[in-house]
Amino acid sequence: MNYDMLLLRFGEFTLKGRNRGRFERAALSQVRALLQSFPRAEMNHEFGRLYIALNGEPYEQMIATLQRVFGIISISPVKVAPLDIGEIAATATALIQELAPAEGTTFKVSARRVWKDFPHSSQEMNHLIGSPVLQAFSALKVDMRHPKLELRVEVRQQGVYVFSEVIPAAGGFPYGTNGKAMLLLSGGIDSPVAAWSSMRRGLEVECVHFYSYPYTSELAKEKVIDLAKVLAGYAGRIKLHLVPFTEIQTSFTRTGQDNMIITLMRRSMLRIATKLAERAGAQAIVTGDSLGQVASQTLSSMNVIGRATELPLLRPLVMMDKSEIIDIAHKIGTYELSILPYEDCCTLFVPKSPTTNPNLGVVERVEASLRELPAMIDQAVEATETLVLEAGGKVLGRKEKPVVREEWF
Numbered sequence: 001m002n003y004d005m006l007l008l009r010f011g012e013f014t015l016k017g018r019n020r021g022r023f024e025r026a027a028l029s030q031v032r033a034l035l036q037s038f039p040r041a042e043m044n045h046e047f048g049r050l051y052i053a054l055n056g057e058p059y060e061q062m063i064a065t066l067q068r069v070f071g072i073i074s075i076s077p078v079k080v081a082p083l084d085i086g087e088i089a090a091t092a093t094a095l096i097q098e099l100a101p102a103e104g105t106t107f108k109v110s111a112r113r114v115w116k117d118f119p120h121s122s123q124e125m126n127h128l129i130g131s132p133v134l135q136a137f138s139a140l141k142v143d144m145r146h147p148k149l150e151l152r153v154e155v156r157q158q159g160v161y162v163f164s165e166v167i168p169a170a171g172g173f174p175y176g177t178n179g180k181a182m183l184l185l186s187g188g189i190d191s192p193v194a195a196w197s198s199m200r201r202g203l204e205v206e207c208v209h210f211y212s213y214p215y216t217s218e219l220a221k222e223k224v225i226d227l228a229k230v231l232a233g234y235a236g237r238i239k240l241h242l243v244p245f246t247e248i249q250t251s252f253t254r255t256g257q258d259n260m261i262i263t264l265m266r267r268s269m270l271r272i273a274t275k276l277a278e279r280a281g282a283q284a285i286v287t288g289d290s291l292g293q294v295a296s297q298t299l300s301s302m303n304v305i306g307r308a309t310e311l312p313l314l315r316p317l318v319m320m321d322k323s324e325i326i327d328i329a330h331k332i333g334t335y336e337l338s339i340l341p342y343e344d345c346c347t348l349f350v351p352k353s354p355t356t357n358p359n360l361g362v363v364e365r366v367e368a369s370l371r372e373l374p375a376m377i378d379q380a381v382e383a384t385e386t387l388v389l390e391a392g393g394k395v396l397g398r399k400e401k402p403v404v405r406e407e408w409f
């Protein structure tokens, strides 16, 4: 296909009055960063929209890249015609020729005269463009209500935009425009989805992962790094804090309170994440919990676990079914990594019957009996290793077919 330009539409934040400028600037700077790999592309910003002149850059790869920018709801590849009705009809014909519609494809023209000095009204244009197109393509059948192929024509002073495809993009709020949170990232299916959902709401995310070397392997850690790299493909770059958890975990196993061990571990994870959040200036903690999924995610468990932090605990997946979560994991490219069979520290020493109804008083007494626990928590924070991951790595298992498959930007 032979296009001249991409048209990007901003999402819901355009409604947000005073904040609009800030949101638009954030989305623009993300797009600008991504366009560095397409040096000939030129950006042009207008209210609620962004135009990118291709100047010969590959449009499919650009779309696949820009589809991941939060705050953009859709992208259209556009042909540009001069301000002349004959030229517009010729461009429209060329576009349809390239789209090669099947026999019986329903069709309509939707012209808009944004530049009011253009001599033809929208109605006239619908007719003056539609007639020659219909004559040239007997495969097309007019349908004003629900056409499969809608040929859109926008007349502006700087040129006429002719296009038909409207390709959905990530939507949401531009990355980092709604504050910062620490995200507990395991190697499972859920927490990367929780990360993506938070990022899509405009939250900047720093990931925290707890590992229990040598009980968990180097491969398990690599897997989490790879997951964070996929997330970096949406954020541009992402921090991953790797927290050594072996000592704390083994001290819990020695208490003899097997059925409570997950509760105890989760509470310590939250305490460590809270300290890391204070350092990073983050104002919430995000987890991949989903109500009722496992013993530690009953309402009663969440209640007892959540009391270990004063920060708001955000659980974007709390009301979702596993199948919905898996669908998103496929779509965002984390599923294939998540199902790699490396052990997580929480699957170690897991009791046969973890409690689904922990008692806060008992849990607090066990914690108090571990006099060295606060010091171990501080040590774990001190020994935390932080990686900064730039976008890199491959698109894995995307279910919704991207326009092309390509490397991450």
Ligand code: ATP
Pocket: 183, 184, 185, 186, 187, 188, 189, 190, 191, 192, 208, 209, 210, 211, 286, 287, 288, 289, 293, 294, 296, 297, 344, 345, 346
């Ligand atoms: P996930 O698929 O995200 O691992 P899960 O359904 O397996 O979730 P759990 O293992 O009970 O559920 O974990 C619940 C949440 O606790 C995770 O979503 C994650 O946010 C956090 N979590 C669990 N293990 C770790 C870990 N090793 N490091 C960091 N966070 C963790």
Ligand code: MG
Pocket: 186, 187, 188, 344, 346
């Ligand atoms: Mg897990």
